[in-house]
Amino acid sequence: MEKQWGVYIHIPFCRQKCFYCDFPSFAGRERYESDYIDALCREMAVQGALYRGKWGRPATVYMGGGTPSILPFELMEKLLQKLQAVFGISEKSGQNHGKPLEFTVECNPGTIAPAYLKMLHEHGVNRLSFGVQTFDDALLKRIGRIHTGAQAGEAMNLAREAGFQNVSMDLIYGLPGETQAMLLYDLETMISLQPEHISIYGLQLEEGTAFAKMQAMGKLHLPDEDAVEKMYDTMTSFLPQHGYARYEISNFAKPGFESRHNLSYWQDVPYLGLGAAAHSYLEGQRYENEKEISLYIEGIRSGKSVRHEEEPATRAITMEEFAFLALRTAQGIDKRHFAEKFGVPLEKIYGDALKKLERQGLLTEDGDFVHLTEFGMKYGNAAFEEFLL
Ligand code: SF4
Structure with missing residues (x-):
């Protein structure tokens, strides 16, 4: 496929x-x-x-x-x-x-x-x-x-x-x-x-x-x-x-x-990282390749895996990451994508945060998306903190 x-x-x-x-x-x-x-x-x-x-x-x-x-x-x-x-x-x-x-x-x-x-x-x-x-x-x-x-x-x-x-x-x-x-x-x-x-x-x-x-x-x-x-x-x-x-x-x-x-x-799209220190995001799991150049070369030569699994993310961390990354973009968080991925509406998890940030002028809703305002982009850290679960 x-x-x-x-x-x-x-x-x-x-x-x-x-x-x-x-x-x-x-x-x-x-x-x-x-x-x-x-x-x-x-x-x-x-x-x-x-x-x-x-x-x-x-x-x-x-x-x-x-x-x-x-x-x-x-x-x-x-x-x-x-x-x-x-x-x-x-x-x-x-x-x-x-x-x-x-x-x-x-x-x-x-x-x-x-x-x-x-x-x-x-x-x-x-x-x-x-x-x-x-x-x-x-x-x-x-x-x-x-x-x-x-x-x-x-x-x-x-x-x-x-x-x-x-x-x-x-x-x-x-x-x-x-x-x-x-x-x-x-x-x-x-x-x-x-x-x-x-x-x-x-x-x-x-x-x-x-x-x-x-x-x-x-x-x-x-x-x-x-x-x-x-x-x-x-x-x-x-x-x-x-x-x-x-x-x-x-x-x-x-x-x-x-x-x-x-x-x-x-936007939560998978990627394969190749080479020393490259990161991958594959089938929901994050990986990091061996950082040291000589160890990376040796590992590949001897047929050993050079890709290390990062600690599996909890559901809460995966949700936070999804929100943080999407909020960096002008388009913002796709509410339908969130609901499809996690089986629960965005509002159910982040309802209070969304209301608070909207009141503060940091965030706005636009159809199926919620995104930072210009003011929110400038003070992004304050908005991101509200998305910590
Ligand atoms: S050290 Fe290399 S990778 Fe780092 S900023 Fe300079 S050119 Fe780029």
Whole structure:
């Protein structure tokens, strides 16, 4: 039976670790790249083929990291050929045996060349996601990025020349020393490049990052809360005024260019994660692959399972997760889907929370959906707390 599902592929290599990053990605591990791609291809041949057999072809494929675009040309080509063979993706960009497929690869603007982008496109990749973060060179340096603002602009030109008509760019606001004027410059520069999709995040200080250490030593000078709030207001009014509708707390798109892969995470769609540290959500169970690159490679070589079951979620946790994830989207919680999945109406479980949040102006009902208001998106945490059972 054909079913909607997605594939995530993790490439854990980066040229340099950005100071704010706590993703499972590593600098200085190039020696593992070739063995890693071998292992990934083997995992794909077994797990990918298994789920393709069960559910048909995936609707979306997303290759993230890390920095997929630092893989050497030959290794990326080998990986893409395997993907095409296992999932039946044709060379005509974006076709999955006649079905449109969303196939995204994350790229660092400092690590791409025209021939590389052309090769991605020729192997069916039809969406690129560039980690731009800011166009200000001094800020880029301050956060540990390897590219420049000019390279980000050039990356967009190269993407268009290679044939990509669906490009996403990421921005971060609230960076050390950033001002309103700098954010406005970033937003203006970004829309002058006309990406189809923009993801924008407030800087978070994550444990174990270089920034967290600097903060503990009093060496990190971040904009204060009021300034960050003003930046949030600037970006949430600026982007819709320039044709980008907000379809999720941190994501904006031109009409029809919402990321189908990301939407599936928020809409309870299953996905298979391949590669070290990749997460999967299959038949109601969440899994995480072995994180350490060398152990992942060894595990695959010796035929051992590298996928660990996360603790089975209780019914209450599953309901909370369902609500939290759906509430991130502009569409919100689908009441019919909730009732079908849990056999009980949403109001029966969350009636008091819904009433309270509506009174506070954080939430609103719209036919079969309940969703956060603009005010609710800004103060999402207060709303999410009410959904804890
Ligand atoms: S390039 Fe991306 S994944 Fe790699 S360290 Fe920087 S933020 Fe993290």
